[in-house]
């Protein structure tokens with residue numbers, strides 16, 4: 001059976017470390033790092049994620065400022081709020097919870113965030129910095145996944161990593177980070193021919209495609225390390241159940257190590273968001 005990569009445990013250690021560094025920051029500057037969290041509408045999953053982010057921020061001593069906007073807010077109203085937060089020296093990090101309601105243009109909103117306060121790492125300047133091998137603020141889910149990989153495997157040099165999915169917020173930055181760690185990286189997606197055979201070549205397999213239990217044991221090389229980024233909500237007999245993009249019960253029989261869902265990559269995302277907030281606050285104090 002595969003070794004379980006425990007995201008709850010690794011994220012708790014990271015949060016303890018962030019809390020110590022936040023305490024040092026407060027001693028040095030006399031203020032707390034602060035994070036503005038913008039939630040538009042009433043998507044139930046987004047509400048849970050935002051609540052967890054605020055709760056964890058408070059736990060490590062980061063000041064959180066919540067902005068809840070109605071689902072019918074206009075693009076220019078949301079832009080005005082982002083602009084106000086950009087100019088506010090008491091705000092070090094800004095995150096706009098995604099997805100936004102369909103009438104809003106996500107790309108325009110992300111591009112409007114000051115790159116120095118972009119704690120999600122989604123702004124084009126942060127994307128470019130990562131692609132050029134000089135990362136500044138790195139997207140939280142891929143960064144958390146890399147931490148789990150290095151804790152499990154140590155040096156990743158020379159390993160063949162296959163990333164399933166090419167989203168801007170997970171697949172592409174994950175591939176860039178793996179490349180920076182000297183992996184040989186293959187990206188596969190909906191138009192790739194014979195995905196299964198390519199995945200079977202992977203020493204490291206990252207599933208970030210949003211398809212419940214897509215990856216089966218037959219896709220996995222014996223002993224491979226499997227990172228499951230998928231968080232898919234299913235209803236089984238009317239009961240809400242979270243499943244990943246990996247068929248855990250099947251794959252754990254062949255993998256060397258595997259992340260569970262829940263309790264894997266999800267908690268690492270939030271811990272990395274708070275680490276990014278602290279990093280953004282440091283940079284702004286010395287601007």
Ligand SMILES: Nc1nc2c(c(=O)[nH]1)N[C@@H](CN(C=O)c1ccc(C(=O)N[C@@H](CCC(=O)O)C(=O)O)cc1)CN2
Pocket residue numbers: 048049095096097098099120140141231242261262263264265266267268269270
């Ligand atoms: N602005 C952003 N929007 C979104 C991001 C993001 O990084 N920035 N990522 C996802 C959602 N997300 C964070 O916002 C996120 C999803 C899941 C978890 C998590 O801890 N999941 C738990 C299970 C929680 C549950 O019961 O539902 C787990 O996997 O153990 C954290 C963060 C999209 N939007």
